[in-house]
Amino acid sequence: xxxxxxPLLIVHVxxxxxxxxxxxxxxxxxxxxxxxRFRHVLVCIESIDPDFxxxxxxxxxxxxxxxxxxxxxxxxxxxxxxxxxxxxPDVVHSRNLSGLDxxxxxxxxxxxxxxxxxxxxxxxxxxxxxxxxxxxxxxAPLVRRYVxxxxxxxxxxxxxxxxxxxxxxxxxxxxxxxxxxxAEPRRHELLPLELQGxxxxxxxxxxxxxxxxxxxxLLRAFALLLQRRPELQTRLRLALxxxxxxxxxxxxxxxxxxxxxxxxxxxARNDVAELMQALDLFxxxxxxxxxxxxxxxxxxxxxxxLATAVGGNVELVQEGVVGATFTPGDAEKLSAMIENYADxxxxxxxxxxxxxxxxxQQFSLAAMMASYxxxxxxx
Numbered sequence: 129x130x131x132x133x134x135p136l137l138i139v140h141v142x143x144x145x146x147x148x149x150x151x152x153x154x155x156x157x158x159x160x161x162x163x164x165r166f167r168h169v170l171v172c173i174e175s176i177d178p179d180f181x182x183x184x185x186x187x188x189x190x191x192x193x194x195x196x197x198x199x200x201x202x203x204x205x206x207x208x209x210x211x212x213x214x215x216x217p218d219v220v221h222s223r224n225l226s227g228l229d230x231x232x233x234x235x236x237x238x239x240x241x242x243x244x245x246x247x248x249x250x251x252x253x254x255x256x257x258x259x260x261x262x263x264x265x266x267x268a269p270l271v272r273r274y275v276x277x278x279x280x281x282x283x284x285x286x287x288x289x290x291x292x293x294x295x296x297x298x299x300x301x302x303x304x305x306x307x308x309x310x311a312e313p314r315r316h317e318l319l320p321l322e323l324q325g326x327x328x329x330x331x332x333x334x335x336x337x338x339x340x341x342x343x344x345x346l347l348r349a350f351a352l353l354l355q356r357r358p359e360l361q362t363r364l365r366l367a368l369x370x371x372x373x374x375x376x377x378x379x380x381x382x383x384x385x386x387x388x389x390x391x392x393x394x395x396a397r398n399d400v401a402e403l404m405q406a407l408d409l410f411x412x413x414x415x416x417x418x419x420x421x422x423x424x425x426x427x428x429x430x431x432x433x434l435a436t437a438v439g440g441n442v443e444l445v446q447e448g449v450v451g452a453t454f455t456p457g458d459a460e461k462l463s464a465m466i467e468n469y470a471d472x473x474x475x476x477x478x479x480x481x482x483x484x485x486x487x488x489q490q491f492s493l494a495a496m497m498a499s500y501x502x503x504x505x506x507x
Contacts, residue, residue, distance in 0.1 A: 135167045136504060139217040141208075143226035144174040145181055145191070147371070147396060148336060149421035150223060150246045152183075153301055159185045160497050166504070169215060173204065173226040179398070201229060209233035219507050225252075228263065231270040240507045243267075244275035245285060247418030247439065250339045254416060255284040264289045273507055275299055275500075277419040278440030297503060302496030303424035305488055310430030310480070311405035318406040323365050323392055329470045330365045332407040334400055334422040335414070337372030342436075342456065344381055345413045349462035351385035357467065364390060364470060369403055371396035404429040408476060409469050415456050417441050427487040432479035434465050444491075450483040 140154055158168045169190045176193045184191075192211070196204045208230050212220065220234040221242045234241050252260050268289070274296040276282045286293045316328045331350065335341040350366045368378065368391065375393065382388040397403060404410070410426035412435040417423075419440035426433055427444070433451030435441040445451050454461045469476050 135163075135165055136219065137167045137169070137215065137217040138504060139169045139171060139212070139215060139220045141171045141173065141220065141222040141227045141230040143224060144172050145170065145176040145193075147177070147180055149301070151180065152421055153246070154223075155183045156302070156304070156493060157497070157500055158189055159183075160493060161501060165501070169217065171208070171211065171230070173229060196226075196229070204229055205233050209237055212237040212239055219504055221504075225260065225263075228267045231267050235270045240272050241270060242273050242275065242503065242507060243271045244277070245281050245418065246277050247281070248340075248416055250415070253340070255281070256288050261289050265291075271295075273297065273503065275503060277301055278443055280439050280443070281418050297499075299496060299499040299503075300491055301419045301421055301424060302493035303421070303428045303487055303491050304493055305428045307401045308404065308425045308428035308487075310484060314408055315402070315405045318403060319365060319367070319392060323390070325362060327363055328365055329363055329408050330367055330406055331409045331411060331466055331470075332367035332369060332404070333411050333413065334369040334404070334425070335412075336370050337368070337375045337378055339374065340415050341370075341372075342413045342415050343368055343374075343378055345457050345459050345462065346411050347378065347381055347385060347387065347391070348459035349413075349466060350391070351387045352459055352463040353467050353470075354387060354390065356463070360470065361390060366391045367394065367403065367407060368392065369394045369397060369400060400425070401429075404431065407431055409434065409466065411462070411466070412436065412441065413456070413462070414438065414441075419444070424487060424491050427483040427491070430480040430484040432469055432476050433483060434462065434469075444486075446482075446486070450479050450486055 142154060145151055172193045173196050176191055181191060194204055194207055212234055219242055220230055220239050222230045223244050224246055231241055248255050268291055276285055276296055276298050279298055282296050282298050285291045285296055333346055354361055379393055382391045410431040410433050412420055412423050414436055417439040423435060423444055433445050435445050435453055436456045437453035445453055452465055
């Protein structure tokens with residue numbers, strides 16, 4: 129084929145292919161960008177979860193795990209250089225801090241580079257860690273183009289990492305509004321038998337159980353509400369959907385707070401779209417977010433939203449229209465906000481419907497795909 133006719137080859141470089149919002153976004157790109165226009169190779173700096181990898185629907189995608197923690201960073205870079213020389217991709221698309229390791233090998237191989245930022249972890253919660261900011265600044269000459277998932281992230285990249293705003297394109301994540309959709313009535317029958325009952329109101333969150341997601345604050349808020357309103361113990365339920373390194377600690381906290389009988393720890397699940405239909409209220413207590421995929425999925429499911437006023441959350445949650453925001457770690461405030469929704473079915477219905485409309489109109493997968501296709505083809 130001529131260069132204009134053949135599909136473009138994109139090599140995606142991420143830290144690992146495990147359950148997560150960034151990873152889900154990469155899978156969406158691979159599955160939904162036009163097959164006749166794009167081919168893909170997915171390179172993981174560390175490891176691949178075979179169960180999560182099954183979400184990739186195309187059968188022509190090469191998956192490569194390099195395991196940096198075992199081979200060391202310089203052997204990793206040498207292997208990346210050899211890989212890039214073999215594949216000769218049209219674009220190398222690296223993501224987040226781990227992806228920086230791919231930039232020098234890509235440029236030495238004479239390739240075009242795109243780097244995107246999706247959010248931060250506990251080691252650099254607000255993107256202002258001086259050494260990490262310097263590391264990103266030093267890698268900037270190796271990047272042809274940047275993408276960020278929120279305006280807040282773009283501001284941090286420009287103000288704190290010294291990257292010219294003209295080099296950054298902001299693209300919101302998209303949500304599959306056909307897969308994530310409302311259910312009426314709510315599917316409370318999906319809860320375990322011991323948690324079912326009449327007139328239930330189910331509060332839920334979805335996310336990897338790790339410190340930055342701060343599910344502990346939601347647990348404390350839930351316990352405070354039941355202490356204040358003990359008559360709600362037969363009606364309120366809390367669903368904590370996800371797995372992670374702090375799951376055992378979270379279960380122990382539920383026991384200490386006396387709410388284990390009302391709390392469902394689902395562990396890792398592949399039916400999140402269905403489980404969200406069992407919720408009446410979605411809460412995102414994260415300490416920081418780029419743009420939360422789970423928040424977008426909750427919007428598409430027609431749920432009212434409570435989220436911390438951090439990062440990209442404030443760009444998604446219209447106060448008093450689709451939900452409300454609170455300060456990270458403020459269990460007292462969150463408890464009162466949950467109580468407000470639990471007592472007002474009309475408010476839940478109004479904000480849930482508005483959230484669904486916002487997802488349909490502003491955060492479609494089609495819009496995200498068109499934006500990334502434009503970036504790749506421009507490069």
